[in-house]
Amino acid sequence: MTKMKLTILGSGSALPTEHRFNSSHILSIGEKSFMIDCGEGAQIKLRQYKIRTAKLHHIFISHLHGDHCFGLIGLISTLAMLNRKENLYIFAHADLEKILQPQIDYFCQNIPFQVIFNPINPRKQAVIFEDKSIKVSTIPLKHGIQCCGFLFEEKEKEKHLIKDKIEFYNIPVSKLHLIKKGADFVSANGEVITNNQLTIEPEAPKKFAYCSDTLPLEKIIPYIKGVDALFHEATFSEKEKSRAKETFHSTTRQAATIALKAEVKKLIIGHYSARYGSTDKLVEETKAVFKNTFAAEDGGEFEF
């Protein structure tokens, strides 16, 4: 069974603190690594948490506030010095290329790999990346500037063959491909062996949704319905509800309410305002609405 794992590189918000770097995350799906946001110092955290970058090819940037992207140039510069050869694909608002490419040209001369910018439209829900097993879509959010979350979905898996039955019915290898996809088998004498006798249902595809930064937004619920884990920002405690609204952020209860209505399996809150040292109170407030809540902390790992 494929495991997804989210590692928190930075759990802070606009202002980094002694214990919280700016937003950055690594989502591992099997052998693959995806970076979500890249605040200042992300490369330092990668090294500190011993996360290898060899399997990291895709970076998704939710929006162009500095606390979500100032770490890119340092990371790219370091990868260039380490003589990385494989291309790096960055999915972000089109403006990023205009800002970052001149820096790459100036600071990373003779860079041995290509940085390929994939402009995305944060206002539109769309599939922006897919490979054989994974699909990533944007989730339009509501923030001070154009901003989107990301939904990472495993693709529908094939059914598992029941080895004994395949041998018993003497099914030729050439047919296995179709049977995995759900086909029945018809033997030479016309006997029909239904697919359910030959296969076991695959595990449900894993889904992870990342929603930061945003006002609480009910219209995202259909996109994130039933995901295995939802990362939702909870920048503020309930006490600071008006401050949250002013700055286009969510409170603990608001994040929890979205999780509850979307019937997600697990909620991870993060992107805390610098005013909070401990997250105890924030977690308590969130759990009061959505029990299966966990708090992101720098270096924290969540498997699902």
Next chain:
Amino acid sequence: MTKMKLTILGSGSALPTEHRFNSSHILSIGEKSFMIDCGEGAQIKLRQYKIRTAKLHHIFISHLHGDHCFGLIGLISTLAMLNRKENLYIFAHADLEKILQPQIDYFCQNIPFQVIFNPINPRKQAVIFEDKSIKVSTIPLKHGIQCCGFLFEEKEKEKHLIKDKIEFYNIPVSKLHLIKKGADFVSANGEVITNNQLTIEPEAPKKFAYCSDTLPLEKIIPYIKGVDALFHEATFSEKEKSRAKETFHSTTRQAATIALKAEVKKLIIGHYSARYGSTDKLVEETKAVFKNTFAAEDGGEFEF
């Protein structure tokens, strides 16, 4: 007596490590703070080491390699969010403005203070800043790109008045200014009181020199002669002498030899290659040539 204090924000070189951020330093002179280089994460270290930025108005950038300047945009962005009002002056190669100003324009809209770029010519020894009590000059270095060190000098201080003698000779207040500068006093009846009867010599002005990144360079010796403290890069151990030369850096012995020939009072080495975990061997090699050597470590403080 004015104290100078150097705080190391980052003691690493091109690649940051778990324990060493990229180059960045704060030089405090009395109540004033000067930043020297600003690698990624400098703002995080300022916060971690509880260094206030209210007294920081001047940043000196030795050269435009990323490990010496990638922290600027994060620092400026944070100061803007904290509603700083006072201008920030950056002394650096003219190219910095071309790279950094577009980032400030994009990420720090409505910034409540001005970032004023003071282009410097790193190839020329010149005074680039002075106020009532401090003077800063460039020290041309030899690196892969244009690069200079910085000499921070207190200005010559005035002599201290001997209060009892001033009263005894009944010297009017209007004359004290000249006496502090060395003038004799002539009384109403023509008696000459020589200055040495009225004053004590001031302390020698403090001097600090920062030299990174560079090949060992004998021609800097006249500029740094006898300074109270010299920060000199020692990126490599003696074993890596050829690597040091290739990359336009210095070894431990080379840094020590410069310190010895310049008869400096104290040598601080830093800017270590990421290959070195402990600095024990590096310090040992340096001390073999120049005894009064200290090793920069992130968070380290040196008073002189």
